[in-house]
Amino acid sequence: MTWDTLVTNSPTFILGIPLLFAFLTALSGxxxxxxxxxxxxxxxxATAFFVSLMSYEVLTGESWFYVFGAEQPxxxxxxxxxxxxxxxxxxxxxxxxxxMITAVAxxxxxxxxxxxxxxxxxxxxxxxxxxxxxxxxxxxxxxxNLFVWFEVTSVASCALVAFKNYRGESVEAALKYMILSTVxxxxxLFSIGLLYGQHGVLNYALLRxxxxxxxxxxxxxxxxxxxxxxxxxxxxxxxxxxxAYGEAPGSVTPFIAITSLGSLFVLFRLLFSxxxxxxxxxSILIILGTLSMIIGVSMALVQSDLKRLIAYLSVSQVGYxxxxxxxxxxxxxxxxxxxxxxxxxxxxxxxxxNDGVYKALLFLSAVAVVHVTDIRSLNDLGGLAHKMPYVxxxxxxxxxxxxxxxxLSGFSSKLLIYKSVYLYSPxxxxxxxxxxxxxxxxxxxxxxxxxxxxxxxxVKRRVSKTMLLGMGILTVALVLFTLFPNxxxxxxxxxxxxxxxxxxxxxxx
Amino acid sequence: xxxxxxxxxxxPIIFISIVLLNLLIVxxxxxxxxxxxxxxxHSGEPFISGNRPPGDVRRxxxxxxxxxxxxxxxxxxYFDPLxxxxxxxxxxxxxxIVITLAVVLVYIYMVx
Amino acid sequence: MxxxxxxxxMPYITVVxxxxxxxxxxxxxxxxxxxxxxxxxxxxGANLFLVSLAYRRGYIAPIFTSAESTxxxxxxxxxxxxxxxxxxxxxxxxxxxxxxxxxxxYDSINTEDMRRCKE
Numbered sequence: 001m002t003w004d005t006l007v008t009n010s011p012t013f014i015l016g017i018p019l020l021f022a023f024l025t026a027l028s029g030x031x032x033x034x035x036x037x038x039x040x041x042x043x044x045x046a047t048a049f050f051v052s053l054m055s056y057e058v059l060t061g062e063s064w065f066y067v068f069g070a071e072q073p074x075x076x077x078x079x080x081x082x083x084x085x086x087x088x089x090x091x092x093x094x095x096x097x098x099x100m101i102t103a104v105a106x107x108x109x110x111x112x113x114x115x116x117x118x119x120x121x122x123x124x125x126x127x128x129x130x131x132x133x134x135x136x137x138x139x140x141x142x143x144x145n146l147f148v149w150f151e152v153t154s155v156a157s158c159a160l161v162a163f164k165n166y167r168g169e170s171v172e173a174a175l176k177y178m179i180l181s182t183v184x185x186x187x188x189l190f191s192i193g194l195l196y197g198q199h200g201v202l203n204y205a206l207l208r209x210x211x212x213x214x215x216x217x218x219x220x221x222x223x224x225x226x227x228x229x230x231x232x233x234x235x236x237x238x239x240x241x242x243x244a245y246g247e248a249p250g251s252v253t254p255f256i257a258i259t260s261l262g263s264l265f266v267l268f269r270l271l272f273s274x275x276x277x278x279x280x281x282x283s284i285l286i287i288l289g290t291l292s293m294i295i296g297v298s299m300a301l302v303q304s305d306l307k308r309l310i311a312y313l314s315v316s317q318v319g320y321x322x323x324x325x326x327x328x329x330x331x332x333x334x335x336x337x338x339x340x341x342x343x344x345x346x347x348x349x350x351x352x353x354n355d356g357v358y359k360a361l362l363f364l365s366a367v368a369v370v371h372v373t374d375i376r377s378l379n380d381l382g383g384l385a386h387k388m389p390y391v392x393x394x395x396x397x398x399x400x401x402x403x404x405x406x407x408l409s410g411f412s413s414k415l416l417i418y419k420s421v422y423l424y425s426p427x428x429x430x431x432x433x434x435x436x437x438x439x440x441x442x443x444x445x446x447x448x449x450x451x452x453x454x455x456x457x458x459v460k461r462r463v464s465k466t467m468l469l470g471m472g473i474l475t476v477a478l479v480l481f482t483l484f485p486n487x488x489x490x491x492x493x494x495x496x497x498x499x500x501x502x503x504x505x506x507x508x509x
Numbered sequence: 510x511x512x513x514x515x516x517x518x519x520x521p522i523i524f525i526s527i528v529l530l531n532l533l534i535v536x537x538x539x540x541x542x543x544x545x546x547x548x549x550x551h552s553g554e555p556f557i558s559g560n561r562p563p564g565d566v567r568r569x570x571x572x573x574x575x576x577x578x579x580x581x582x583x584x585x586x587y588f589d590p591l592x593x594x595x596x597x598x599x600x601x602x603x604x605x606i607v608i609t610l611a612v613v614l615v616y617i618y619m620v621x
Numbered sequence: 622m623x624x625x626x627x628x629x630x631m632p633y634i635t636v637v638x639x640x641x642x643x644x645x646x647x648x649x650x651x652x653x654x655x656x657x658x659x660x661x662x663x664x665x666g667a668n669l670f671l672v673s674l675a676y677r678r679g680y681i682a683p684i685f686t687s688a689e690s691t692x693x694x695x696x697x698x699x700x701x702x703x704x705x706x707x708x709x710x711x712x713x714x715x716x717x718x719x720x721x722x723x724x725x726x727y728d729s730i731n732t733e734d735m736r737r738c739k740e
Contacts, residue, residue, distance in 0.1 A: 144701055151708045155715055162719060168726030172735050175653070175719040176599050182660055182712045183603065183647060187610075189667045189705055190640075196698060197674045222614040226606065236605045239595055243738040280617055298591055302581060302740070304574050343513060379574055407521040407528075415519055445576045454555065483525075486516045597739025599656070599732050603647050 010054040011066040011086040014096065014135050017046045022128035029121035036121035037111065043128055044107045047135075051100045055093045059491060063089035063499065065141065085141035085203060090495025094349060095138035095265040097492070098356040101477050102258045103131050109364055109470030110251040112463075113371060117249075123163055127252065129156035134262040138269070143192045143202040146266065150188060150231075154181035157259050161248040173243035180240050184227040191220040204274050208503070213277050221275045225284065228270070231263035234322060235292040238315045242299075245311035250367030251470075253307065254360035257314055261356055264318065268325055272332075272500040282330025285322045290428060292319030293435045300442050304378045306366050309446055310359075313402060316435060317355050323432070324348030324417045327424045332501065340423040345497045346489055347416030353492070354401070354409045354481055361474040362398035365391050368467055369450055373458045378449040380458075385451040387459040392451045394471045397478060399447055403440035409478060412485035632673035639666030653720045653730040657713060664709040671698045671705070 006013075021043030028035040058064075066086040107127065114120055133153030140146050158181060162174030196202060198217065199210035211217050226237070233241035241260065248256050271281045296316030303309040325348035331341035368391045369384060370376050385392040401410035414436060422429035481488055555562060581588055622630075639662055646659025675698035683693040724730050 144697065144704075147701070148704060148708070151712070155708075155711055158719075159715060162722070165722050168723070169737050171719055171722040171726060173738055175716065175723060175735070176602060176738075178712070178716050178719060179599055179647070179656065179660065180602060180606070182716065183606070183663065185708070185712075186660070186663050186667050189701070190670060192701070193667065193671045193674055193698070196671075196701075200695070202697065218617045219614065222610065222617050226610045226613050230606055230609075237602070237609055239597075239602050239605070243597075247738060284613055284616065295591070298588065299595065299740075301577060302588060302592060346515070406519075407524040412515065412519065412521070416515055419513070419518065441577065448576070483521055485519075485521060486514075489515050592740050595740045597736035599735065600648060600651065607644070607648065 006050075007053055007057050008064070008066070010050045010057070011088050011092075011139055012068075013050040014047055014054065014139065015132050017043055017050065018128040018132035018135075022125045022132065025121045025124040025128065029119070033120065036124055040107065040124040040128070041111075044104055044131075047131065048100050048104055051096045051135075054088050055097055058088055058090060058093045059495060063087070063495075083203075084145055086139045087141045087204075087499075088139070090492075090497075090499035091265070091269060092139050092499075094353060094492055094496040095262065096135055098265075098353045099131070099134050099138070099258055099262060101474070102254050102356050102360045103127075105360055105364065105470045105473045106251055106255045107470075108473065109467050110249075112466035112470075113251040113367070114249065115464070117164070123160075123249075126156050126160045126163065127255070130160060130255065130259060133157075134259050137262050138265045141204050143195065143204075143207070147185065147189055147192055150263075150266075151185050153259050153262070154178070154185060157256055160252055161244050161256060163249050163252075167247070170247045170249075173240075173247035177240045177244045180230065180237075184230055187223050187227050191223040194220045194223075204270075205503070207274050208276060211274065211276055217275070218277070221277060221281065224270060224275075225267065225281060228263050228267035229288055229322075231260055232267060232318055232322075233260045233292075233315050234288045234318060235295040235315065238292065238296065241315055242308045242311040245314070245363070246305065246307045250307075250371060251364070251467075253367060254363040257311075257359055257363065258356060260318070261352060264321060264352070268500065271329060273503075278329050278332045282326045282328070282332070285326030285329060286428070289319040289322030289324075289326055290431055292316060292322060293431060294319075297435045297438045297442070301438065305376050306369065306378055306381070306446060306450065307363070307376060309378070309442065310362050310366055313362075313439060313442065314355075314359050316439065317351070317359065317402065319435075320414070320417055320432065321348045321352050321355065323428060324351065324421065327421055327428075328497075331424070336424070340420040342497065343416055344420035344424070345500075346493050347413050347420055349493045349496055350485070350489055351410075351413035351417065353488070354413050357474055357477045357481065358398045358401035358408075358410060361394055361471060361478060362402060364467070364471050364474065365395040365398060366446075366450075368463050368471070369395075371467075372461055372463060374460060375458065378446060381450040382453045382458070383451070383455040384458065386455040388451075388463065390468055391463060391471075394475060395447060395451065397475060399443040401478060401482075403443050404436045405440065407482060409481035409485060412482075416489075632669060632676075636666050636670040636673070639663065639669065651732045653723065653732060653735070654717075656732070657716050657720065660716070661709070661713055664705070664713075668702050668705055668709075671702045674698050 021039050025036045025039045028039055066088055068084040068086070110123070110127070114123060117123070130153055133149050133156055136149030137146060137153060140149060158174050158178040161177055162171050164170045192202065194216050195207060198214070199207055201207055201210065230237035244256055245253050271278075271285070275281060293316045296312050296319060300309050300312035300316065303312060324344045328337070328341045328345035328348065331337045334341075368388070369381065372388065373381065373384070375381055397408070401408040404410045404414040414432070418429050418432055421432060643659045643663030643666060646662065647656050650656055650659065675694055677694050680692045680694045683696045720730055723735060727734055729735075
């Protein structure tokens, strides 16, 4: 097998390796715990390797469409229907990189964090299945596959939330998430049926040619958009998110958050590449995004539970991305797109990759606090900086980044968002700024309560080395994004925007 | 192409170097001060207005709910319905999805 | 509306009725088992919708070997329906097992009691 074959087939490996190893780790439980651990890390590293292979090829060479299926099924004229297309383009690269950074960090962190749990090989199975599902969602080029990967992600991530099934709250959060995801999957299936009945195709590119904005098209757009926004934890459908993030096993909390970020990636892909009704969908995104920012940050203000506080902040961060990309979408194909629409897209998509990193760092360091003290309420925490200097540093980095304090990476993307959204509508930019300031106040309160003050002797156990390593990986990524935002924007984010705004060519002639 | 890019707006390298420069100046000023400070038995202990705070020092700590209490109290009319709206019941979660679905569909069909 | 077109519309009317029943159950019933049953009804509605979309009068199943007619239906909706049925089995099983655990922890399957995570 030559190098080129590996590169061309990398989308298959990105999905195939986690799927294969998911079932291998499930089997390995019969033999020994060591085998499960080893297989899990092999799978993670191999998937990360193929993601970087695909990214390198797309970013330096050109994007391609990976096609499953026979070369020449008869009859000739309908052969594209029999094929499954995977798009290895700039947007898929941005999404898979975001997912993989968090997945690797959360996986390594899990090794130290879950040491005292039983049935870890099943945990690895669920983790790898979720990874395959999210990557499949962002890579796929037709609606049939989207539905399948959507459901794989739902089932696996809900089971992951309920992994600590000796806690009632975990099961409750998982069941709520599961019911919402299942109903959401059904609604997506229904709208796929609508689109198929109308146009007779499921491929994104062929579908785009057919969509004109008829009654059925608009119905399908509304249904798909609301359900994917629900999975992305947008207000007013965000209530499952704090439950699930708060009650999931600590080490996978950022990974559950990444599945909702993956849904947001899919939503953007569909709105740009399939539904060409840009103005209406852009305005809906702006409204939902603004609501998410305001309500998310307001609810974070009244929280006293550390994990739920960060969960609500992440809801408000999702609002920034929806608003910025909504501005880009609403101005697409107009003169405004050149003056500020593309800038808004840059800000929104750069904020997504930033958010994936600093949110994960914040969640993992908060989980480390809960892990060593067994206390989640901010009323009882205090003085941890004396005993946990590293975790304090990691939390501070994530906190300053989520609040958009210069020079951290959160500031770079938020600056792009403020600047461009101000040109679209000054009120939105003011809302974004005010939300950012309140975020600083809230995260300052969390930091003050948990880490500052006299030592209260709350530390019960140590933070293991693998947990620090997991947070260290995220810190390295965060520092890189902080120091070189221009390079990330021009080299990674701009190809993603090009892939979105240019016509999606997912059919092999 | 777009008129403004991130490179023209902001450079983290320059920002960080200026911060480091400022730190150097601060350190230089600090070094210029007199070094006749003597550590006494009580230095480093917590105090309020020069006196020891009453009771157990470790418990005199402003806890989570106390911060922004005034903010919450002043905007009670805004926060109370919001908190009450997060009921935690799965029926209400579904209810919100159906409402959003209805509003979005009405918006798509009627407004635009 | 003629009788003929009414008969052709019949599956779609059934789909709407099934979806409405399922949605009503999920929205207004407090019993978890009933909610899961409502979701199963909605699943069947969606499957029926796909199958009735694929139906063409006089067309045969798309099996290429020794086919007599070229009038074949597209197999995509059938494949989608089969996938959806399998996924439906998995999701229903997972939800029911989570309900069992809820019963064990909370000693109730009422959604009003399942509100420890809130605000």
